[in-house]
Amino acid sequence: MGPIARDAVDEHPAPRLTCREVVELLSDYLEDGLPVGERARVEAHLATCQDCLAYLAQLRTTIGALGRLREQDVPRPMLARLTDAFRGWRGA
């Protein structure tokens, strides 16, 4: 008759990230700031989730706009890489 907090159980294995988790990771993902494992999980989610895919595209556009504003501060190789990544994305 002991009180058992069954409602608090939150330990089911969830190999897939939720959309909320993915959204929180996306800016790090775009900056190559994620460990390989996390990156793979984000990509696995993006492969099956149009919503997060659309959000990623929006984020890239925003970062691209910011990059344009600060173009003089961005080293050229990095700028080229961002432009390249964006082109690749739009072509996909």
Ligand SMILES: [Zn+2]
């Ligand atoms: Zn999602």
